[in-house]
Amino acid sequence: MKFTEEHEWLRQEGDEVVVGITIHAAEQLGDVVFIELPEEGTVVSKDDEVVVIESVKAASDILAPLDGEITEVNSVLVDNPSLVNEDPQGEAWFFKMKLSDSSQLDELMDEAAYQTFIA
Amino acid sequence: MDALLETPLAELHRQLGAKMVPFAGYAMPVQYPAGVMQEHNHTRTHAGLFDVSHMGQVLITGPSWEAVALWFESLIPMDVLDLADGRQRYGMFTNDTGGIEDDLMFARRGEALFVVVNAACKTADVARMRAAAGPDIDVTYIEDRALLALQGPQAETVLSRMDAAVTQMRFMDCDQLKLGGFAVWASRSGYTGEDGFELSVAAADAVALAQLLLAETEVAPIGLGARDSLRLEAGLCLYGHDMDAKTSPIEAALTWSIQKVRRAGGARAAGFPGAHVILGHLQDGVERRRVGLRPEGRAPMREGVELFAAENGGVAVGVITSGGFGPTIGGPVAMGYVPTGLSKPGQPLWGEVRGKRLPLHVAALPFVPANFKR
Numbered sequence: 423m424k425f426t427e428e429h430e431w432l433r434q435e436g437d438e439v440v441v442g443i444t445i446h447a448a449e450q451l452g453d454v455v456f457i458e459l460p461e462e463g464t465v466v467s468k469d470d471e472v473v474v475i476e477s478v479k480a481a482s483d484i485l486a487p488l489d490g491e492i493t494e495v496n497s498v499l500v501d502n503p504s505l506v507n508e509d510p511q512g513e514a515w516f517f518k519m520k521l522s523d524s525s526q527l528d529e530l531m532d533e534a535a536y537q538t539f540i541a
Numbered sequence: 542m543d544a545l546l547e548t549p550l551a552e553l554h555r556q557l558g559a560k561m562v563p564f565a566g567y568a569m570p571v572q573y574p575a576g577v578m579q580e581h582n583h584t585r586t587h588a589g590l591f592d593v594s595h596m597g598q599v600l601i602t603g604p605s606w607e608a609v610a611l612w613f614e615s616l617i618p619m620d621v622l623d624l625a626d627g628r629q630r631y632g633m634f635t636n637d638t639g640g641i642e643d644d645l646m647f648a649r650r651g652e653a654l655f656v657v658v659n660a661a662c663k664t665a666d667v668a669r670m671r672a673a674a675g676p677d678i679d680v681t682y683i684e685d686r687a688l689l690a691l692q693g694p695q696a697e698t699v700l701s702r703m704d705a706a707v708t709q710m711r712f713m714d715c716d717q718l719k720l721g722g723f724a725v726w727a728s729r730s731g732y733t734g735e736d737g738f739e740l741s742v743a744a745a746d747a748v749a750l751a752q753l754l755l756a757e758t759e760v761a762p763i764g765l766g767a768r769d770s771l772r773l774e775a776g777l778c779l780y781g782h783d784m785d786a787k788t789s790p791i792e793a794a795l796t797w798s799i800q801k802v803r804r805a806g807g808a809r810a811a812g813f814p815g816a817h818v819i820l821g822h823l824q825d826g827v828e829r830r831r832v833g834l835r836p837e838g839r840a841p842m843r844e845g846v847e848l849f850a851a852e853n854g855g856v857a858v859g860v861i862t863s864g865g866f867g868p869t870i871g872g873p874v875a876m877g878y879v880p881t882g883l884s885k886p887g888q889p890l891w892g893e894v895r896g897k898r899l900p901l902h903v904a905a906l907p908f909v910p911a912n913f914k915r
């Protein structure tokens with residue numbers, strides 16, 4: 423798994439990556455009450471706002487971690503936003519994307535580097 | 542930046558794992574490890590303990606109750622004189638243009654008046670009272686007392702184990718209790734819409750009293766996050782958000798708090814700051830008023846969201862002043878100001894969130910029925 427400084431995780435699955443937010447991010451957000459997901463097929467650039475996530479405290483944006491195309495979204499989250507608190511690095515993935523350049527993945531942090539980053 | 546002040550309970554909050562944030566100049570617990578949602582629900586079903594020691598406690602004395610009460614009536618549009626000993630009322634300081642300078646609770650303690658004001662306003666409130674006080678009125682800001690609130694349907698059960706006198710208290714009654722050996726000034730009131738008590742205790746006893754209450758199985762510590770969602774569902778105003786120096790009590794839908802005796806035709810009509818404006822609003826009506834708002838989708842609409850009368854076009858007709866997710870309602874809730882002509886429950890409106898107009902409608906307040914012991 424790879425990690426961004428925006429507290430997203432990316433897991434490679436065939437020629438796609440699955441994207442979600444980290445346990446640390448979910449803890450910081452608090453109870454998640456609303457999620458707005460992008461349209462499947464949307465072409466995004468790194469740092470585009472792709473997901474709106476609202477907790478009891480505030481609204482936040484999830485940014486596209488890399489360039490690519492959104493291929494699938496986890497619409498279960500729309501009806502059950504609290505899944506993000508229950509299983510952020512598993513069931514509560516946000517979307518899958520096909521990367522424009524999968525070598526960009528190499529620039530992201532690995533688990534050990536991310537743990538150091540949030541320490 | 543000045544260092545944050547701390548309440549006598551600050552260290553206890555940290556021991557309990559609270560996330561501390563700056564609020565009105567104090568380091569305050571916004572949530573404990575349970576989180577806002579669980580803390581909210583716990584208060585609605587059991588009993589929640591809040592530290593509200595940042596609020597200002599003021600004792601006012603004079604030659605007689607009558608002298609103190611009539612003096613205080615020169616600052617607020619409420620009936621103070623007729624308040625029975627051991628009773629409390631809600632009120633607000635007004636200004637010359639009819640706006641609200643702060644809201645407050647005031648209680649009669651024998652011949653004295655006990656006032657609780659908002660943390661952010663307390664310095665100005667004390668200055669305002671002292672400036673208005675003649676030589677016979679003494680305004681004492683109480684620095685050596687903490688204030689705890691125990692809120693929720695099981696609050697009475699918990700306190701009655703320590704002092705059976707609590708069961709005799711009704712909503713807005715005040716009494717002196719002995720809780721675990723600590724002398725407490727109690728009032729049966731709060732800021733959650735639930736039955737509950739506010740407990741003024743010597744600062745030196747505050748940690749021990751809090752620990753005593755937290756040791757009861759029904760009680761959990763509750764932070765400012767849940768305090769905000771609880772009061773929002775209860776339709777209670779937050780000063781500086783749902784009302785301010787440019788909002789009259791009539792616009793803020795707090796007309797009920799102005800007793801008849803202070804209104805036109807009453808025995809002590811007017812005689813408070815901004816009376817001509819406020820009584821004018823009472824007589825002629827207002828152009829805008831505070832209402833409850835229910836977004837129809839799942840997206841919370843927060844403070845600052847502009848309101849429109851149509852899905853497309855037109856200018857903003859109002860604004861949300863408090864909003865978020867209501868855990869008891871299970872969806873978004875908000876309060877805001879709309880033109881009086883659009884203020885009836887059921888009125889459809891649109892709120893602009895992230896550039897999109899989303900539907901909502903005016904809803905009766907409170908969202909969650911009050912659970913007071915009247």
